[in-house]
Amino acid sequence: MRFIFPSDYFKPKRVDSAYAEQFALLGDRGCANSLISLENLSLDSSTIYPEPNPGEQLIYRGWMLAPDDYSLLVNAVKNAGAEMWIDRDEYLRTHYLPNWYPLLHDLTPETYFFDVDDRLEAKLTELGWSQFFIKDYVKSLKTSTGSIINSPSAINSLVGEMQKFRGTIEGGICVRKVEDFITETERRYFVINGRVFAASPDLEIPAIVTECSRRIDSKFFSVDTIDRRDGVTRIVEIGDGQVSGLVGWTVDRFADLWTELTIDNIK
Known part of the structure; x- marks a missing residue:
């Protein structure tokens, strides 16, 4: 398993500065990292540096991509002899609200x-x-x-x-x-292979998030919850985990997840 990050616009062998800390800490945890130029995706000239191993699976961590651009990323990785861990259909399953809403309509506005x-x-x-x-x-x-x-x-x-x-x-x-939400109660969770993680290991996982992990067919996605003033917790957003920001998370905590999961055994 390898992570693939967007490269710097001017220096294609350097990670985009917005993801430099994630790139460094995941590397420190023993994860393999590569870079790709998002600007060159449509030019058929996007090279991956360093090249992935044949058959290796790649997890994207970067800016949100439109469906066609994500397809170009999938193709670039395939051309390099590897494959994306999350294919285009799975990406859109959580990236587009109309795709996940029918599965969670009773848990969200x-x-x-x-x-x-x-x-x-x-x-x-x-x-x-x-x-x-x-x-x-x-x-x-x-x-x-x-x-x-x-x-x-x-x-x-x-x-x-x-x-x-x-x-x-x-x-x-x-x-x-619009529901009567308490803004400061919003929380983000990540789900990886059905297992839910909170921003701190000692935080209790709400039942509604565990329910989301059962209903959503994706290997890696984020879940945002918020409390209503009547005491009910609601889902406000689901997102593809590859393009979800670390809202309320430290980069250390996020990097630790992949060590804890033993990344080489993720399927």
Whole structure:
């Protein structure tokens, strides 16, 4: 098993600075690391440095990739004689909200999915909610006006802001019901081969996260929980583990997971 990280834009044999600490600590734990230029994925010239061993499985740790770009990564690894531990279908299984929502609909806020070109104001009016949380299949707007609107009439303006600040709408529009969450209670967990890990080894794993680990068919994904003011814990997000940030985690703790799992025995 080997990790593959994005390389520095100008120095392809150096890791992207955003992932330098993970790269170093995983190496210190005895994990093999390689680099790839994400900018050259579409040019058929992305080389992997150092080259993986024939048949070796690679785990990506890096920036979120659109589906076509992830396919290019899979192909680049295949061309090098190795394979990705997470294939494209498994990546999208947790990366895109509409793919995991049906499996967890009772554990997460009610959600509807629309195309950008749908009559969004009318659709939201039909829902009859007092507030709406808006995002695309992957991300919400964290700048400008934010992601919550109080009136259907604000939806087109918000979508315009998303296109302006994010550059694109990935997949489509997700409209989620706003629940009374306690912001400071949000926590991230990682699931690897069905085993759940918390940001600290002495933290108790919530039952709802264990339930997620049973329902989601992925070898490596993240689960974000949050408490509602009525005391109920809810799922707010599922993500592919390869592109999930270490929110609330130390790099040391994350690196320790792979030592604890005995990485050479991961299948």
